[in-house]
Amino acid sequence: MYDPFVDKTLNSQQPVVDSYWQSTTSSPSFSPLDSSKQVDVAIIGSGYTGLNCAINLAQQGVTDVAVVEANxxxxxxxxxxxxxxxxxxxxxxxxQLVDRFGQDNAKELHTQYMDAIDLVQSRVELISDKADKTExxxxxxxxxxxxxxxLSKSADYLANNFDYEVETFSKSEFQSQFVDHQKVYGAIRYKNGFGINPLKLVNQYTKMATELGVKLYSHSPVIDLEQSQNKGHKIITNQGEITANKVVVATNGYTPKGLNTPLANKILPVLTSVIVTRPLTVEELKAANFLSHQVxxxxxxLKYYYxxxxxxxxxxxxxxxxxxxAASNPKYQQRLLNELKETFIGLEKVSIDYVWSGWISVAFDEMPHLFKTENDIYYAxxxxxxxxxxxxxxxNELANLIVGKNTRSPLYSELPKFPFAPFRRIGQSLFYQYGRIKDAIG
Ligand SMILES: Cc1cc2nc3c(=O)[nH]c(=O)nc-3n(C[C@H](O)[C@H](O)[C@H](O)COP(=O)(O)OP(=O)(O)OC[C@H]3O[C@@H](n4cnc5c(N)ncnc54)[C@H](O)[C@@H]3O)c2cc1C
Structure with missing residues (x-):
């Protein structure tokens, strides 16, 4: 499996992810970059960050935008x-946000979190099946x-300090209203979170970007990012190149080790895995008292999510x-299946239909960053x-910065370097050991 901590490049022959989502919808295909182009803004990486940046730029009249994706x-x-x-x-x-950023900045960040949900919600509304949005x-x-x-204290804290109402459920309330969970001691419910089909969301962003005139190039790994002789930057792929005034690095946890970007040595790519079972029978749903599709x-x-x-x-x-x-070792999917069976009653016979993994990105200070470097490279x-x-x-906010607007985000700052960056994985391994002990103690 591609490993951004080890691999100098990300090649374009990566396998299609065998995810459950791939079985639910098809995606449009695009051609690779195979010539020299000049654009105003070039975006490396076509995930949610890159696509939303492109969409917002185009909506603000900057239509000379290219998104270059390795796969x-x-x-x-x-x-x-x-x-x-x-x-x-x-x-x-x-x-912790209040402690780190102060009350006013934490409130600003809260507003941005809420705006982020509203933004996704508004885009989901444009999709005919609403990207299978849950309750x-x-x-x-x-x-x-x-x-x-x-959790109960945090619910009070949110209501008193952020005017954000969160519901609290005792163990028995949770078990009778949501699912008969065997390891829960109570819960809180954020009323505005929800679940979607993430691939359908990618497809919606792709549709919006192309309709607005953004050029998308797939299967075009960027192998070098050079400062151009005149002004601007040159993005080099195997078969082509793009000269751009401004560059957005939207490669996140997939940034290859060898790519010359401001992210180098400043993020830790961390692998997370997902299993999807076969559909539960009516009897199984009843045995587990599974009444809710809420996330x-x-x-x-070391969290589990389901x-x-x-x-x-x-x-x-x-x-x-x-x-x-090590990712293909079956013990990782088995651990998830064991935990699932211990968590819910009556699912002893359930089997796995899909399993896959992916690289998330963790910053040294455990928070996202968005930033513009002195030479007009933007990242989030x-x-x-x-x-x-x-x-x-x-x-969206990167696009605002590109058109010259200011940001109020407390997260606007340069990514901090990891001390002893080559040893990040030793730190990760120690953190996993600490997490196991802490989680066992409760
Ligand atoms: C299994 C899993 C479950 C998750 N579940 C959730 C969840 O439920 N809720 C949640 O909020 N978050 C979740 N996340 C995290 C969430 O998906 C990400 O935070 C989000 O998608 C980040 O989007 P992005 O555009 O920044 O990065 P990505 O979507 O990772 O996109 C980066 C892109 O850059 C491309 N790229 C990299 N290098 C190059 C190069 N040299 N040239 C060209 N292209 C390149 C990559 O191919 C990739 O497509 C999960 C992640 C994983 C892996």
Whole structure:
């Protein structure tokens, strides 16, 4: 498997992701870049960040925009995530945001989180089947009594300080109203989160971008990014090149080690895996008392996330191998299946139909960053596995920066370097060991 921590380049022959989402819809194809072009803005990477940046630029009249993608459009995280549209990004709680950024900036960030959800919601509304949007609700599940107390306090904190109403459910309320979960100690529900089919969302962004005149090039890995002799930049692929005044690096957790970008040594690509079961039978749904399609995630340091899909399969995700080389070890999908069976009653016979993994990006300070360098390279990255809503907002905001607007985002700052960057994976391995102990203690 491609491993951005190790591989110097990302080639264009990567396999199509064998995800459940690929079985639900087809995607348009595009030609590779095979000549020299000149554009105003070139965007590397066609996930939610890159596509939304292109859409917003075109909507503001900057139509001379090209998006260059190493594989098929949206091939990275955006086509293969779990489809949780979350009210937030990064890994910090609201209290931690206040501690780090101050109350006013945390409030501004809260507004941006809400705007991000509204943005995705408005785009989902344009799709005929609404990208299979679920009922509203993002459920955060306490995995210990201690965490239920923390969640309850955080619900009060959000209501008092951010005017953000979050519902609280005791263990028995949760089990009777949502699902008879065997490991839950209570939950809170963010009313504006929801689930979607992420590939259908990619297709919608692709449609919007092409209708607005953006040029998309697939299967065109960028192998070098050069400062141009005159002004601007040169993006070089195997078969072509683009000269552009401004460049957006929207490669996120898939950025290859050898690509000369401002992200080098500043993100940690982390693998997360998902299994999707066969559809549950009526008896199984009843045994587990599965009454809800709302998206759910637990409070563990090493989180599990899950949802009932429209055709009554369960999608169940969590941490995976540290390296791409180890990712095919069946123990990772088995761990997810074991956890699923321990979590829900009556699913002993359930089997896996789909399994896949993907690279999320984690910044050293555990929060996303958007930034413009002195030489007009723009980037947004570091969503830490919560980027379906926020990457769309960040892509939009990059477009605003490109047309010369200011940003109010507290996340506008240069990505910090990882100290001892070559040893990031040792740090990750130690963090996993710490997480296992912390999660066991509760
Ligand atoms: C299994 C999984 C489950 C997830 N679940 C959720 C979820 O439920 N909710 C949530 O909020 N977030 C989730 N995420 C994270 C979320 O999907 C991402 O934060 C989001 O999609 C990031 O979008 P992006 O456009 O920034 O990056 P990506 O979608 O990763 O796009 C980057 C693109 O850049 C391309 N690229 C890289 N290098 C080059 C190059 N040299 N030349 C050209 N192109 C290049 C890649 O091929 C890729 O398509 C999940 C991620 C994974 C992997």
């Amino acid at each position: 098929s459009i949206g091939w990275g995280c955006s086509s293969r995530n779990a489809g949780f549209v979350l009210p937030g990004s990064g890994r910090l709680s609201y209290q 509203n609700g993002y459920l955060k599940l306490a995995h210990s009594p201690n965490w239920f107390s923390k 759910m995630m637990d409070t563990r340091e 949802r009932l899909l429209p055709d009554n399969r369960i999608l169940f995700g969590g941490r995976s191998a540290i390296s791409g080389k 990255t570091g969503y830490c596995g919560s980027g379906v809503s926020f990457s769309a907002w960040a892509g």
